Amino acid sequence: MDSGELEEIIDEHGAHLLKMAYFYLRDREMAKDIVQDVFFSFYDSSNYEEQGKLRAYLTRLTVNRCKDHLRSWSFRNLLFSNEWIETIQKQQDPLILNEEKTDIAIAIMKLPIKYREIIIFYYYEEYKIREIATLLGLSENTVKARMVKARKLLKIDLQADYWEVLSIE
Known part of the structure; x- marks a missing residue:
């Protein structure tokens, strides 16, 4: 090359x-x-x-x-610390601003990595469950279980109007 x-x-x-x-x-x-x-x-x-x-x-x-x-x-x-969240909000980081909702992106960033990666690959990168499982070396059932847990965690953190965006499959 x-x-x-x-x-x-x-x-x-x-x-x-x-x-x-x-x-x-x-x-x-x-x-x-x-x-x-x-x-x-x-x-x-x-x-x-x-x-x-x-x-x-x-x-x-x-x-x-x-x-x-x-x-x-x-x-x-x-x-x-949580200073990075304030920095994102103050500086308007372009990586986050490109996403549809800044609040959703911040909530996702708060998730533990094993849940965050599932949400990012599924919603932002539009991978299918099978593709995520292959990419991460997990079973499809594990990916599905982590998706359910991630959604529960996000539902707690997000207001109802933001939650509607993530609840649609």
């Missing part, structure tokens, strides 16, 4: 991967670092074969890198 092909791939998939990494990490700069690392790894290795969709492959790489980061020692030593 030459650098021109890589640039095309970055142009086509970069924004999607950045958004996915941000939803996992809740840190824009770290999301950029993860996505950059994914593209470097993709460029350096020849593990990808045209067996499936490149977008799904790159998404899986990004999700795995994000999870590795979340499990890392350095991440566990960071103390998070």
